[in-house]
Amino acid sequence: DGPMPQTRVVLRQALALGLRPILVINKIDRVNARPAETVEATHDLLLELARDPEQLDCPVIYTNAREGTATLDLRHAGTTIEPLLDAIVEHIEPPGGDPDGPLQLMVSNLDHDNWSGRLAMGRIARGRISPGDGVVVCTASGAGPRQRIATVLSVEALQRLPVEQASAGDIVYVSGLPDVAIGDTIADPEQPEVLPRLSVGEPTLRMQFSVNQSPFAGQEGILSSTSRQLRARLQRELLTNVALRVEDGPTADIFDVSGRGELHLAILVETMRREGYEFEVSRPAVITREIDGHRCEPVEECIIDCDTDAVGAMTETLGARGAILHQMRTDAGRGARLIYRAPTRALIGLRSQILTLTRGTGVMASRVVGWERWRQLPATTRNGVVTASQSGTAVAYGLLSLQERGQSFIGPGTPVYEGMVVGLNRRPGDIHVNVTKQKQKTNIRSSTEDFTVKLTPPRQMSLEESLDFIEDDELVEVTPKGFRIRKRVLSAELRIKIRKQAAVRAD
Secondary structure (H helix, E strand, O other), rough: OOOHHHHHHHHHHHHHHHOOOOEEEOOOOOOOOHHHHHHHHHHHHHHHOOHHHHHHHHEEEEEEEOOOOOOOOOOOOOOOOOHHHHHHHHHHHOOOOOOOOEEEEEEEEEEOOOEEEEEEEEEEOOOOEOOOOOEEEOOOOOEEEEOOOEEEEEEEEEEEOOOOEEEEEEEEEOOOOOOOOOOOEEOOOOOOOOOOOOOOOOEEEEEEEOOOOOOOOOOOOOOOOHHHHHHHHHHHHHHOOOOOEEEEEOOOOOEEEOOOOOOHHHHHHHHEEEEOOEEEEEOOOOOOOOOOEEEEEEEEEEEEEOOOOHHHHHHHHHHHOOOOOEEEEEEEOOOEEEEEEEEHHOOHHHHHHHHHHOOOOOOEEEEEEEEEEEOOOOOOOOOOOEEOOEEEEEOHHHHHHHHHHHEEEOOOOOOEEEOOOEEEOOOOOEEEEEEOOOOOOOOOOOOOOOOOOOOOOOOOOOHHHHHHHHOOEEEEEEEEEEEEEOOOOOOOOHHHHHHHHHHHHHH
C-alpha cells in the first residue's frame, strides 16, 4: 500500500529520536504488488523527514509474513525470515544507557492485574530496578513522595515473568505505584531526573456521553445506567487512553468527551457497549481554537484507495463534503489512490459511506495536518425523520404506513417507544407514525379482503453512520444489543411547543 498517514506520524517520531530505519516491504506475493513504487515513495518520505543523512541509507527487505519468508532480492524467493533478523542485528544499535547510573524509566503504557493492581510498563533508560527498591514518580508538576516497587516483571513471548533485577535497556512491568500515569518518569529518589514527556496531539472532536434515559433504560445493559458508573468507566479509560479528555457536562449525568477524531471516539463507544454499558451519545462537534484572532478548525489529509470504477463516486462524495483533491493516481488493474484535504467535520461518517460505495473494497486513512480558518462547507441538509407516536412493538401493517412516507429503519417485531426515530421522511420536516397499529378485524371474512403486506428491507446503520445522521436535537442510544436513534425530547407535543418558543425568541 505504500506510506500511509500513520506511517508518516510514526516515522517522524522515530527519526526525531535519531533511530535508523529498516524498510520492510510486505505482501510481495500479491498479484497487484508494486514494490518498486512503494520503495520510491518511502524514500521520498524519508528524504522529507530525515534528520540525519545516515537515516536515508536504509536496507530494503521484501517479506511474505504469511509464509514467514524474507529476501533482499526480488529475483530470488526467500525461504526463511533470517534476512530480516540479520538486518536488525546489523543495522539497529543495541539499547544504550548506563546500568550503574541513577534509575530512569519512562512509563509508556499501563495495565491492570487482579493480584498486583496497576502495572506500569516502560523501558529502563538508565540504572537498575528490583522489587523493594525505593523510587519517586516524576510527573509534569515535579517529583512525588518516595514509594516502593512491589514486583518487577519481564516480558517473554506472551508471558510476564517475575525477575529479581532488570537493568538499562530492558522493557519491564512494575507494580506498587498506584497513581503512576503514562508519561511519568520512575526515578532514583536521591537523583530524580525527569525524561522528556510523551507528546500527544490535541483532541479535534467532542461528544457528549450521558446516562441512558430512554423508556428502555436498564433492559438491555448488563451494567445499570448511572452517572457514577459512567464517570468511573470514563475515568478508567483516561489511565491508558492518553489522547482522551473527559470533562463534566452541563448536568451531573452528562460528560463532555474529546478525542482525536471520529474513529477514536467510535472505538471507545463500541468498547463500552461490548462491556455491557448502555448510555447515550450526541452528535460529534469539532473543537475550534482562536489563532491570530480568527476562528480555526482542524484539517486532515485523507487518503482513499479504491477500484478505478469507484473514482467517480468518490469524487462526487468528497466534493459534496467540501474536500479538496490534491493528488490522484490510477494504475490499470491496481486501483486508484486519491489524496484529499478537508476539515475534520467534513469527514464525519465518510468511512462507512466509502465502504458502501465501494462494496467493502475501499480503504480510508486520515491524519490531522494542521489548523486552518473556518470556512463554509456545502450545505448537506437532511430530510425530516419519522418518529414513533406510540410505544409498543412494530408490526407489518404499521410499518406499511411508514414505508409509504419514507424509508424504514426497523423491521416487524422491533420494540419502539414514543420519540424513537424509526425512519427517514421523504420530505423536510419530522412526522409521527404509529408503527404499532394493527389492521382491525371484522366479523365478515372473504378471500378478497385480506392482502399481503410487502415491506422493503429496513436500512441498517453502523455507529459511525448514526453519528453522522443525527441532528443536534437527537441522540444515539447505545446498548449491548445495538443502537437506536431518538429525539432528545420524546414527546411530540413538547417538541412542537419548544420549537414555537424558539421561533418567538428569534423574532
